[in-house]
Amino acid sequence: MSLINTRQAYGWIAIALHWVSAVGVITLYLLGEQMEEATTRPDQIAAQATHVSVGLLFITFLATRLFWSFSQPHPESLERNLWLRRLGTAVHVVFLLMVLALIVSGPLTVLSTGRPLAVFDWFAIPNPFGRVGWLHEAGEVVHKAAAKLFWPLIALHVGGALKHLVVDRDRTLVRMLWARS
Known part of the structure; x- marks a missing residue:
């Protein structure tokens, strides 16, 4: 079984x-929603501290995902319809760009307040x-605009997989469920 992608x-x-990444991004989205729905300061x-901490722990993993995705060959699409194949490619690219926007804008949003980036009570990035x-x-x-793209992209992605x-x-x-020998 191959560790790397083939055509x-x-x-x-x-x-x-x-x-x-899917589990992590969904978790971060839900933590962000919890932050927005909180009623007291x-x-x-x-x-926010939980969202930021989990996000910072996960950021290296997401960056690895971005690097790996752009550095590996992608299996040839099995989609026969040219427009649906282009739509699928566009959804994947927008997903990756959304993740990139989130991992850059999130830390910058916190740092620009003058505070350090704290990861739970373990350590802080000055x-x-x-x-x-x-x-x-x-x-x-x-950050908010990229997060709003989340559910429509999930719907398109899951809809395409179900199709x-x-x-x-x-x-x-x-x-995408298991590698072939």
Whole structure:
């Protein structure tokens, strides 16, 4: 079984990165929603601290996912319809760009308040530049806009996977569930 991708199949590394990323991004999204829904200031601060801490722990993993995705060959699409194949490629690219925007804008939004990036009570990354109001506002806008893309992209992604499974009955979904020998 291959660790790396080929033109016929995904390798174990890509499959593991895909599924762990999916769980992590969903977790971070839900933590972000919890932060937005908090009704008291102490609850907001606690939810934000958890979101930031989990995000910082996960950021290296997501960056690895981005690097791996762009450095590996992708298996040839089994989609016969040119427009659906292009849509699938566009959804994947937008997903990766969304993740990149989130992992850049999230830390910048916190750092631009003048605070360090704290990871639970374990350690903190010092703030290199202090409070920068315009950067904080821009970071929040980018972070929230990228997060709003989340559910429509999930719907398109899952819908495409189900189409391949139920309608086309091809190996598209199977290729992302386990690597072939």
